[in-house]
Ligand SMILES: *[C@@H]1O[C@H](CO)[C@@H](O)[C@H](O)[C@H]1NC(C)=O
Ligand SMILES: *[C@@H]1O[C@H](CO)[C@@H](O)[C@H](O)[C@H]1NC(C)=O
Ligand SMILES: *[C@@H]1O[C@H](CO)[C@@H](O)[C@H](O)[C@H]1NC(C)=O
């Protein structure tokens with residue numbers, strides 16, 4: 001609670017640190033009380049800070065996109081509107097923006113064993129997956145992800161929302177004594193996610209049908225890939241980072257009226273004024 005309070009207050013006052021508008025802080029304290037009355041801020045091991053929230057009151061979360069459900073028996077938080085399981089919520093220091101790590105799946109194709117169907121040897125097994133469309137939402141694909149593929153036959157490709165190929169990579173089998181779990185071209189390859197991919201993408205894999213090998217592909221949190229992923233060729237669940245911000249394109253939920261406030265920080269010279277969103281009581 002005290003951490004949330006700190007963050008939320010900072011959201012408002014940070015650009016005016018030495019010129020703090022007193023009434024503002026009071027309003028925010030009031031809002032926090034109201035906001036948290038019918039809310040749960042934790043689900044299992046995962047903290048769910050505002051603007052996200054679990055609860056029925058419209059003040060629990062900023063708007064429907066930030067409403068979270070928590071399955072009591074499994075303690076799994078889910079972004080209700082987009083139906084995505086939450087792994088972690090992160091708020092940038094001092095602004096109403098950040099990212100949320102969600103669970104998504106990889107796509108996998110397996111070449112089968114050549115003994116099973118010799119005539120099929122030179123054809124290709126292909127599989128595609130369209131990934132979370134966050135179109136029309138305040139979420140977008142974060143720059144904190146990479147496109148990666150695990151396997152040592154065939155190749156992987158990534159396409160944008162109109163189907164244009166925007167990235168691709170291939171990897172060869174890792175030598176027996178090589179270090180595992182490093183995505184460097186042996187058994188795993190990775191590419192930057194182009195800036196143009198911000199709301200939607202598809203990933204595809206192709207392997208030779210007689211190869212007896214599998215390849216999987218996914219867009220994944222860079223951190224997660226480097227620290228926690230076990231680079232098996234049939235990875236299923238992966239962590240994807242979505243960035244979010246609270247802005248005028250996505251107004252707050254009904255029942256909590258907000259208004260734009262101008263804070264004049266001209267005393268600070270270089271910083272100037274800025275706009276924030278505040279409840280109107
Ligand atoms: C979940 O647990 C909370 C607190 O134990 C309880 O108030 C709520 O009714 C439960 N919800 C469901 C859907 O079981
Ligand atoms: C809650 O989790 C349990 C256990 O994983 C699962 O069986 C159940 O279907 C889940 N309920 C909902 C509403 O997702
Ligand atoms: C071999 O592959 C061909 C072409 O995909 C398919 O039509 C045929 O059923 C396969 N045969 C067996 C035994 O799997």
Ligand SMILES: *[C@@H]1O[C@H](CO)[C@@H](O)[C@H](O)[C@H]1NC(C)=O
Pocket residue numbers: 160161162163164165166196
């Ligand atoms: C998708 O990628 C293709 C090929 O790179 C490009 O021509 C097209 O403009 C891209 N579409 C979007 C919406 O970015």
Ligand SMILES: *[C@@H]1O[C@H](CO)[C@@H](O)[C@H](O)[C@H]1NC(C)=O
Pocket residue numbers: 114118121210211
């Ligand atoms: C099919 O592919 C396998 C594995 O690459 C190879 O060992 C085998 O000789 C191929 N068979 C034919 C008929 O080309």
Ligand SMILES: *[C@@H]1O[C@H](CO)[C@@H](O)[C@H](O)[C@H]1NC(C)=O
Pocket residue numbers: 223224227228239
């Ligand atoms: C990696 O796993 C550990 C332990 O489960 C967790 O604390 C940490 O946040 C994870 N790191 C990432 C980048 O997901």
Ligand SMILES: *[C@@H]1O[C@H](CO)[C@@H](O)[C@H](O)[C@H]1NC(C)=O
Pocket residue numbers: 262264265266273
């Ligand atoms: C901020 O204050 C300065 C100096 O008092 C004034 O000139 C300026 O118009 C003010 N800006 C706003 C947006 O109120």
